[in-house]
Amino acid sequence: xxxxxGIVGEFLSLKADSDADLLAMQCGDFYEFFDEDAEIVADExxxxxxxxxSHGSSYPMAGVPVDDLTPYVSALVERGYRxxxxxxxxxxDGHAREITRVVTPGTHLETTDDAAQYLAAVVxxxxxxxxxxxxxxxxxxxxxxxxxxxxxxxTQLDGPDARTRIQxxxxxxxxxxxxxxxxLRGDDDFLDRLRERTDxxxxxxxxESFAPGRARHRVRDHxxxxxxxxxxxxxxxxxxxxxxxxxxxxxxxxxxxxASITRLQSYGATDxxxxxxxxxxxxxxxxxxxxxxxxxxxxxxxxTTTAAGARLLREWLQRPRRDRAExxxxxxxxxxxxEAAMARERLCETLADAYDLERxxxxxxxxxxxxxxxxxxxxTLGLLATVEDVIDEDDRxxxxxxxxxxxxxDREAAADLANELDAALVADPPGTVRQGGxxxxxxxxxxxxxxERHESVLEWLxxxxxxxxxxxxxxxxxxxxxxxxGYYIQVGKSEADxxxxxxxxxxxxxxxxxxxxxxxxxxxxxxxxxxxxxHELEYELFGDLRERVAxxxxxxxxxxxxxxxxxxxxSLAIHAVRNDWTRPELxxxxxxxxEAGRHPVVEQTTEFVPNDLRxxxxxxxxxxxxxxxxxxxxxQFLIVTGPNMSGKSTYMRQAALITxxxxxxxxxxxxxxxxxxxxxxxxxxxxxxxxxxxxSTFMVEMQELSNILHSATDDxxxxxxxxxxxxxxxxxxxxxxxxxxxxxxxxxxxxxFATHYHELTTLADHLDRVHNVHVAVAGEPPxxxxxxxxxxxxxxxxxxxxxxxxxGPTDRSYGIHVADLAGVPEPVVxxxxxxLDRLRExxxIEAKGSGSSEPVQTVFDVNAGGFKRADESExxxxxxxxxAEASDAGLDPETEAVVEELSELDVNETPPVExxxxxxxxxxxxDDG
Numbered sequence: 001x002x003x004x005x006g007i008v009g010e011f012l013s014l015k016a017d018s019d020a021d022l023l024a025m026q027c028g029d030f031y032e033f034f035d036e037d038a039e040i041v042a043d044e045x046x047x048x049x050x051x052x053x054s055h056g057s058s059y060p061m062a063g064v065p066v067d068d069l070t071p072y073v074s075a076l077v078e079r080g081y082r083x084x085x086x087x088x089x090x091x092x093d094g095h096a097r098e099i100t101r102v103v104t105p106g107t108h109l110e111t112t113d114d115a116a117q118y119l120a121a122v123v124x125x126x127x128x129x130x131x132x133x134x135x136x137x138x139x140x141x142x143x144x145x146x147x148x149x150x151x152x153x154x155t156q157l158d159g160p161d162a163r164t165r166i167q168x169x170x171x172x173x174x175x176x177x178x179x180x181x182x183x184l185r186g187d188d189d190f191l192d193r194l195r196e197r198t199d200x201x202x203x204x205x206x207x208e209s210f211a212p213g214r215a216r217h218r219v220r221d222h223x224x225x226x227x228x229x230x231x232x233x234x235x236x237x238x239x240x241x242x243x244x245x246x247x248x249x250x251x252x253x254x255x256x257x258x259a260s261i262t263r264l265q266s267y268g269a270t271d272x273x274x275x276x277x278x279x280x281x282x283x284x285x286x287x288x289x290x291x292x293x294x295x296x297x298x299x300x301x302x303x304t305t306t307a308a309g310a311r312l313l314r315e316w317l318q319r320p321r322r323d324r325a326e327x328x329x330x331x332x333x334x335x336x337x338x339e340a341a342m343a344r345e346r347l348c349e350t351l352a353d354a355y356d357l358e359r360x361x362x363x364x365x366x367x368x369x370x371x372x373x374x375x376x377x378x379x380t381l382g383l384l385a386t387v388e389d390v391i392d393e394d395d396r397x398x399x400x401x402x403x404x405x406x407x408x409x410d411r412e413a414a415a416d417l418a419n420e421l422d423a424a425l426v427a428d429p430p431g432t433v434r435q436g437g438x439x440x441x442x443x444x445x446x447x448x449x450x451x452e453r454h455e456s457v458l459e460w461l462x463x464x465x466x467x468x469x470x471x472x473x474x475x476x477x478x479x480x481x482x483x484x485x486g487y488y489i490q491v492g493k494s495e496a497d498x499x500x501x502x503x504x505x506x507x508x509x510x511x512x513x514x515x516x517x518x519x520x521x522x523x524x525x526x527x528x529x530x531x532x533x534x535h536e537l538e539y540e541l542f543g544d545l546r547e548r549v550a551x552x553x554x555x556x557x558x559x560x561x562x563x564x565x566x567x568x569x570x571s572l573a574i575h576a577v578r579n580d581w582t583r584p585e586l587x588x589x590x591x592x593x594x595e596a597g598r599h600p601v602v603e604q605t606t607e608f609v610p611n612d613l614r615x616x617x618x619x620x621x622x623x624x625x626x627x628x629x630x631x632x633x634x635x636q637f638l639i640v641t642g643p644n645m646s647g648k649s650t651y652m653r654q655a656a657l658i659t660x661x662x663x664x665x666x667x668x669x670x671x672x673x674x675x676x677x678x679x680x681x682x683x684x685x686x687x688x689x690x691x692x693x694x695x696s697t698f699m700v701e702m703q704e705l706s707n708i709l710h711s712a713t714d715d716x717x718x719x720x721x722x723x724x725x726x727x728x729x730x731x732x733x734x735x736x737x738x739x740x741x742x743x744x745x746x747x748x749x750x751x752x753f754a755t756h757y758h759e760l761t762t763l764a765d766h767l768d769r770v771h772n773v774h775v776a777v778a779g780e781p782p783x784x785x786x787x788x789x790x791x792x793x794x795x796x797x798x799x800x801x802x803x804x805x806x807x808g809p810t811d812r813s814y815g816i817h818v819a820d821l822a823g824v825p826e827p828v829v830x831x832x833x834x835x836l837d838r839l840r841e842x843x844x845i846e847a848k849g850s851g852s853s854e855p856v857q858t859v860f861d862v863n864a865g866g867f868k869r870a871d872e873s874e875x876x877x878x879x880x881x882x883x884a885e886a887s888d889a890g891l892d893p894e895t896e897a898v899v900e901e902l903s904e905l906d907v908n909e910t911p912p913v914e915x916x917x918x919x920x921x922x923x924x925x926x927d928d929g
Contacts, residue, residue, distance in 0.1 A: 006054050022081050023083070147260070184469060222247055457523055485507060639764065679715040716747075
């Protein structure tokens, strides 16, 4: 192919130097895409493709007007493309173009999404040993910036589990773009997990930006030489490397927002509650299992009126706190707002007019803010006085920490900036900053003079038609302007011959003719000169005003954060009042004591049955008066049994959600609640099928269980909804049994474990801190005494789930009733009931087949753990014979020994653990034989 020249050649050269996916190059009034870029953009954005010839070849071309570039770039970036923008400028030789910025998923300022938009860099190594048991400490550093708000967080995690914890941190922030450090770029396992858990674009940034010396210098240079020491990361090389890389990337992309990143905020492992990706998904904090937002916890409790308030509330849910003082402060703010209904309503009405100051600050700093953005800054800062009045005029609010939040602000500086912007900008400025009409009269004397002269000439032009009609007597005469002819006098065809001397014809139309005069041309030149002078002067003044606002970016961020807090507090107060939520008592202890607790989402759509939960020092047992109930620090591990669909999962999830809500400072759905703070919430609730990633549901289940057993501590809350159900029964029971022992003996976390393995309920007799609870079931009709039977079974007919949790284990699972509810064909359900009855009574069951062979009568032998023929005392073999017959037929000695031991074993007198161990020994003997 012939090498392109001209505009196309310039485009291809700039594109090659940009390291971007796409290039938008300004060509006059349009931004053009050429070659493959044009085809991609046309396909993604439904643009029309034309052809551009260059050096004998034809290249696809697509373009958008200069003023319309932003929405097109936004659409491309949201699809994961990195888009370079080359702007045109004048030179002595004509036009020149250069790349001024590269817009990426993590540096896009014009996002319409209210959620935070994070750019993250992560670095780390696993130490010298690949075996965590060796104690080799890996170090992982994470830096996360939101260029749209100026937030910047860094942390470093060390130790054998640092890798898992850093992945959890990445999931919490859910970044739009991630810069993996040099040591992680070839780590396929790490990158694959990152791709699975987030939608982040992965970008390779220069290795030099991660170099410790260069990164440290950049961080110190940007935040100040003392900042690294003051925030406590001076010795955290991995964290500093990540921070330096983020700063470098933001600078290299040219978005111009570095100046808005003014605070280096470090946080440690003990600042927030650990919520891994699995837990956030299982608890449906911000989206449901199906991927939607409706029905999530955030969607349920979000009554915010501002984008910033919603963003902050979402952040609280994803990163609960462990700071009791901060949580108590939040509770007090919410409590005051729940009590002051009228003040709360006024506050919400005021905040509804607030704009997103954090993002407006970043736009001002980057130079992308227009006059409407600065007008929004003025209007939002002006709301502070009203907010202050709302709080001061209600004693409950004035005496709460809400007043302290306002006191942290420099309200005088905010008022001065608001007044300055209000005096400078017109009430409804245009959407462009280069066409004038931005400033109020009196803002600048020179501008006022230019505007006065300009408007004087415009007035002369506006009245010219009337004057000429009166002077010439021509009735069909008008004065107008267009880009081709400039200003002109238009006269109807019938009167064109009557124009006076001095009219010079410039164009003949079908029904009229156009003329100009020397005076009109002189006025036209004057108005064009004044327009250009006015526009240039207004743009210069606006640039100065925008810089003035950018200098106060920190002030805008502070005000924006406080308004967002007030909005989030009001949202939680509204929800608490509407749903009868209560303020939980937070303690330094370990108790989890909830009276009449409810699931915060489920209660919105159903008539909810509240339940108590008492663990680890809470009043127990539940049938005693709470005031005189005895503390029981041994009630730490609850085995939850009951039928499917009876509410076990809801009960356990509500325990986790009540704990989480308490640790964002919210009220909770309960009559009363007392909670000791937890350091993490871990859940294992059903495995999503991940066969596409090469992992079976059981493998996923085991990986989730492994993560919990490795990560949870004695200050954690663990929710296990079935363990071991994805494999053979004996294997599953063994795993569940061993996991229970490990959590009880080693981890010692508060644990709720729902299971259908009723064998596990016997652990409460042997492990001090294990207790049984069950979801009560009532059978219909009632018992002879008239009371409800809580041990009804499927054979009685209908079963009613009471959804009430009581102490003690359940007696069976009622699975056939659930199968009936699920719509399993009636013959299958009826046959199931018959088989169940005969199994329980050890009666013969006819194994019905579709062939011509005679049906075989079998009985389930509990002692043998298998079926036997109804007319034989020995277990039935696969071909219908007995074990003795099989032995007579010539079994090997090992098999005969196992059969003999089996026949002598008393299942009822053998502990489950010993029984399972014996079975495993038999299996080994048979395998060896």
